[in-house]
Every structure is written in structure tokens, then in C-alpha cells.
Amino acid sequence: SARLAAVVRSNDVTGFFFDPAGGSVAYTGGNSKGQLVGYTFAQDYGLVYFVNYNLLQDDGIFVHGVIQSGGQSTTFDYPNATATRLQGVNDHGDMAGAYLDLPGTLGVTHAFKVIGGVPSRVFQWEPGNYSFASGINNGGQIVGNIYTNITHITSGFLMNPDGTYKLINVPDSQSTYATGINDTGDVVGYYWIDNNTVPHGFLLHNGQFE
Numbered sequence: 001s002a003r004l005a006a007v008v009r010s011n012d013v014t015g016f017f018f019d020p021a022g023g024s025v026a027y028t029g030g031n032s033k034g035q036l037v038g039y040t041f042a043q044d045y046g047l048v049y050f051v052n053y054n055l056l057q058d059d060g061i062f063v064h065g066v067i068q069s070g071g072q073s074t075t076f077d078y079p080n081a082t083a084t085r086l087q088g089v090n091d092h093g094d095m096a097g098a099y100l101d102l103p104g105t106l107g108v109t110h111a112f113k114v115i116g117g118v119p120s121r122v123f124q125w126e127p128g129n130y131s132f133a134s135g136i137n138n139g140g141q142i143v144g145n146i147y148t149n150i151t152h153i154t155s156g157f158l159m160n161p162d163g164t165y166k167l168i169n170v171p172d173s174q175s176t177y178a179t180g181i182n183d184t185g186d187v188v189g190y191y192w193i194d195n196n197t198v199p200h201g202f203l204l205h206n207g208q209f210e
Contacts, residue, residue, distance in 0.1 A: 025066055025073075029088035029135065036068040037086035037095055040075070065097060078112055078119055087144075088135035088180075096122070096133035096142050111144050122159050127167075131157075134189075135180040143168075143178040143187055156189055170202055170209055178204075 027038035040063050065076035065086035078084045081099035088096045095114040100107040111122035111133035122133050128146035136142045140161035147154045156168030156178030169176045173191040180188045187204040203210040 027066070027068065028086070031089050031091045031093075033091055034069070035089050035093065036066075037089045037097070038066045038068075039085040039097075040064045040066055067095075076114075082107060087133060088142075090136050090138045090140075092138065093117075094136055094140065096136040096144070098132040098144075111142070111146075113142055115140065123165075127157075127165075128155070133159075134178060137181045137183050137185075139183060139185075141181055141185065143181045143189075145177050156187070158185075158187060168204060170200075176202075 025038060025040050027036040029038070030036045063083055065078075065084040067074050067076055067086065067089075076084060076086060076095075078097075078099035080101075082102055083100040084097065085099070086095055086097040094116070096112070098109050098111055100109055102108070109130045109132055110126070111131035112119055113122055113133065113136065114120075122142055122144070123131055123146075126146070128148040130147040131144060132146075133142050133144035135144070142159040143156065144159075145154050145156055146167070154175040154177060156176045157165050158168060158178065158181065159165040168178050168187060168189070170191040172193065174194050176189065176191040178187050178189040188202065189204075190199040190201050192199055
């Protein structure tokens with residue numbers, strides 16, 4: 001079975017693909033050249049312990065990053081990580097995602113990027129307790145989220161190629177998640193006013209929320 005999420009180009013889609021033989025693949029991002037990225041996870045969640053209770057979205061469980069290009073799929077693991085999740089890829093093949101440094105509740109999630117085939121963390125020093133990269137555009141700008149234990153607030157972020165970044169918080173929201181960015185720098189995502197409300201989508205265009 002499958003759950004489709006988005007069209008990448010005319011005949012390519014992203015979504016969740018379940019293998020009855022065991023294990024599944026979620027393709028979460030793609031580029032105009034037909035490359036897809038995502039992650040694998042187990043059908044039996046009870047057998048997998050790569051869980052982070054703060055910033056992992058969707059099913060909350062991930063094992064290996066996956067790259068599909070030219071009809072071939074390969075796995076990608078961030079160096080020395082216990083689990084890796086790819087979220088976005090641009091037309092240059094640069095990627096963004098998150099990895100877990102230790103298994104289970106002992107682990108911390110870090111946003112990472114792969115530029116020119118070289119993996120590195122998005123933040124040299126984490127501005128919060130956890131970080132998660134969700135998308136990357138052709139200019140190398142990366143968006144994602146950070147979480148701070150003290151405030152219990154999730155903020156979006158936009159990281160520039162030169163290492164400067166800014167946080168993204170919808171006014172009067174408790175949590176803001178930045179999930180995608182286009183080549184003109186427009187950012188999309190969603191936010192919560194409080195824990196008892198439904199999420200709302202946002203567009204950040206020219207510094208203004210719409």
C-alpha cells in the first residue's frame with residue numbers, strides 16, 4: 001500500500017510506501033531532476049528504538065536515509081549516527097535532514113546538510129536542545145526547526161550558506177515548524193497557537209507572514 005504526499009515533477013511523487021515483507025520507505029523530498037530522498041523504517045515499531053520524543057515528525061521512527069536516483073535506491077547514514085532521516089534535496093544533489101547521535105531517549109537530534117557530497121551539521125553549536133532540517137533550495141538555504149527544553153517552544157529556522165541564520169516564529173504561536181523553502185526564499189510551514197488547537201499553515205514572503 002502507499003500514502004502519497006506531493007508531486008515532485010510530472011510523474012514523480014513523494015509519500016509512504018509499505019512493503020508487506022517488512023520495512024517501509026517514506027520519500028519526503030525531491031528535485032526537478034527526479035531524485036527522491038527519504039528514510040526507511042520498520043513495520044514493527046516495537047522492534048525499533050531510534051525514537052526522539054521532541055522533533056521527529058510523522059511516525060517518529062527512522063533508521064536509514066534513502067536516495068532514489070535513476071531508478072536506483074541507495075541508503076545514506078550520517079557518520080557515526082544511530083539513525084538518519086533525509087528530508088530535502090535540491091537540483092545540485094545537496095541534501096538536508098536530521099540524525100540521531102545515540103539510540104532511543106538517550107539520543108539528541110541534529111540537523112545536517114550534505115553539500116557537494118560532504119556531510120556536516122547545520123549548526124556548529126546548537127541554538128536549542130534539538131534541531132531538524134526539513135528543506136534546502138538551489139541557493140543552499142536550509143529551513144527546519146529547533147526545540148528548547150527550558151521554554152518547551154519549537155521555532156523554525158532559516159540558515160544561509162554563509163552560516164548566518166534567523167529564527168522563524170509566527171506571532172502569538174506556541175510552536176512554529178518551517179518545512180520548505182523555494183529558490184526565492186519564500187518559506188512555508190505550520191504553527192500551533194496552543195496545544196489544544198489544530199495546526200495552521202503559513203507562508204513567509206519578503207519577511208511577512210501570509
